[in-house]
Amino acid sequence: xxxxxxxxxxxxxxxxxxxxxxxxxxxxxxxxxxxxxxxxxxxxxxxxxxxxxxxxxxxxxxxxxxxxxxxxxxxxxxxxxxxxxxxxxxxxxxxxxxxxxxxxx
Numbered sequence: 635x636x637x638x639x640x641x642x643x644x645x646x647x648x649x650x651x652x653x654x655x656x657x658x659x660x661x662x663x664x665x666x667x668x669x670x671x672x673x674x675x676x677x678x679x680x681x682x683x684x685x686x687x688x689x690x691x692x693x694x695x696x697x698x699x700x701x702x703x704x705x706x707x708x709x710x711x712x713x714x715x716x717x718x719x720x721x722x723x724x725x726x727x728x729x730x731x732x733x734x735x736x737x738x739x
Contacts, residue, residue, distance in 0.1 A: 646707075652725045655710040659717040674712055681708030 642658070649657040666674070685705030691698030710717040 651728060652721050654724065655707070655717040655720040656714070658707070658711055659714055662711040677708050677712050681705045681710075681712070684708060 645661065646654050646658055682705065684701050688698045688701030688703070688705055691701055706716065706720050710720045
C-alpha cells in the first residue's frame with residue numbers, strides 16, 4: 635500500500651508544473667479502464683472530507699494546507715475539471731512565490 639503511494643508521489647513530482655494533476659487524472663482513469671467501482675466513491679468522499687477538514691484547519695492549529703492539498707489531489711484523480719483547476723492553481727502559486735521571493739531579496 636505504501637509503495638503504491640510512493641510511486642504515485644514520484645510520478646506527480648516527475649510531471650511538469652501545470653500538467654501534474656491532469657497527468658495523474660489520466661493515469662488513474664487508464665488504470666480503471668472504465669470500470670466504476672467503490673474506489674471511485676471512496677476517493678471522492680475522502681477527497682471532499684479531507685478538503686473540508688483542511689479548510690477548517692486553516693482557521694485552527696493544524697496542518698490545514700496539507701489536508702487541503704491531499705483532498706484536492708484525491709478529487710483531481712476523479713475529476714478532469716478539478717485536475718485542470720489544480721494545475722492552474724499550481725502555476726499561480728509558483729508565480730506568486732517567485733514574486734514574493736524577488737520582492738523579499
